Amino acid sequence: MERRTIGAGGLAVGAVGLGCMPMSWAYSGSRQRGDESLRTVHRALDLGSDLLDTADMYGPFTNELLLGRVLKERRQDAFVSTKVGLLVGEQHIVANGRPGYVKRACDASLRRLQTDVIDLYQLHRADPEVPVEETWGAMADLVRAGKVRALGLCAVGARGGRRSGTGLHDTTLRQLQRVQQVFPVSAVQAELSVWSPESLQALLPWCEARGVGFLAAMPLGNGFLSGTLTPGEGFEPDDVRARHPRFTAEMMAANQPIVAGLRRVARRHGEDVTPAQVALAWVLAQGRHVIALPGTKRERWAAQNAAAAGLRLTAQDLAEVSQLPAAQGSWD
DSSP: OOEEEETTTTEEEESBOEEOGGGTSSSOGGGOOHHHHHHHHHHHHHTTOOEEEOOTTTTTTHHHHHHHHHHHHHGGGOEEEEEESEEEOSSOEEEOOOHHHHHHHHHHHHHHHTOSOEEEEEEOSOOTTSOHHHHHHHHHHHHHTTSEEEEEEEOOOTHHHHHHSSOTTHHHHHHHHHHHTTSOOOEEEEEOBTTBOGGGTTHHHHHHHHTOEEEEESTTTTTGGGTOOOTTOOOOTTSGGGGOGGGSHHHHHHTHHHHHHHHHHHHHTOTTOOHHHHHHHHHHTTOTTEEEEOBOSOHHHHHHHHHGGGOOOOHHHHHHHHTSOOOOSOOO
C-alpha cells in the first residue's frame, strides 16, 4: 500500500488506516463480535492498513483491550493511535485535560494496548477548565519520557461554527496555533468525506502548509457513502445514526443521488469497484498528507477499504464528484 507521512518526524503509515471505534462503541451493539473484530484487525494489518485508530473512551476501555490482543502478537506491524481527554459517565461525556490525569491515562492505555509506546497520542477534546497549553505540555512530557512518539489533535465539531456564523474550524485552528508553540503537532483528525467536505476550506490547508498529517475521520459518511444502507431500514437505539439528522428515512432518500454519482464513477473503473472505494479515493486525492480512516468491524469491508488506496481517480472523476449535490439534512 502507498505510504504517507505524518508530521516533521516523517512517521510513515498506510494511506488507508483502520478506524476501530465501531468494534466496541457507537454503532449497533448486537453486531459487535470480538472474534470477528480481531480477524478484521489482522486482515487490515496484512493489507498495509497499519494505522489503528482507537481511544480510551471507546467502550470505554474495551476497544483498547481488544487491540491489545492483536498488538501482543504483531506490535511491529502496527502504528498505534489512541486518544485522551474524554471521560464517559452514565449519561454524559466530560472533558478532562488536567496534566496529572493525562499522564495516568497514558499509562493505563499502554497497559491495555500491551505496548510500551504509543505512536500517536491525540487530544480528543480540550478541557474548557484547563488551558490547552497545560494539557499539551503534559502530553509533550510523555514524548520526552519515551511513552509516546508523536502528538495529534482532534478537531472540534463544526456545528458550533454553523450556528454562530464563524468559520467552521476556527476553534480548532486557534487551539492548533496555541499548542504548536508548546510542542509540534504531528497530526490533526477531523471529518472529511464527499458529503462533509468542510475541512477543505481552512483546516486541511493549515496541515498541508506545515507538513502535518490529516487523519480523515468518517470518510464514508458513517457508512452512507458505501451504498449499502437502505433508507427507512432503521438503526438500533445504541447506534449514533439513530439520532443523526442525515439518517432519517427522508434524508437518506434525498441524499441517494450522491451515492448514485459515486456508483457511476466506480463503474468506469471496473465491475468490482464500489462507491465506497471511490469515496475513499476522493479523500486521498485531497492532499499528500491525508490518511483515510474508515471504521469497520467486518473483515470484508476492511479488505475493500484497503484496496481503495490503489484506485486512482482521473481529473474527470474528481470533477464529477465535486459536482455532486450537497448533502441534505441539518447537522444541528
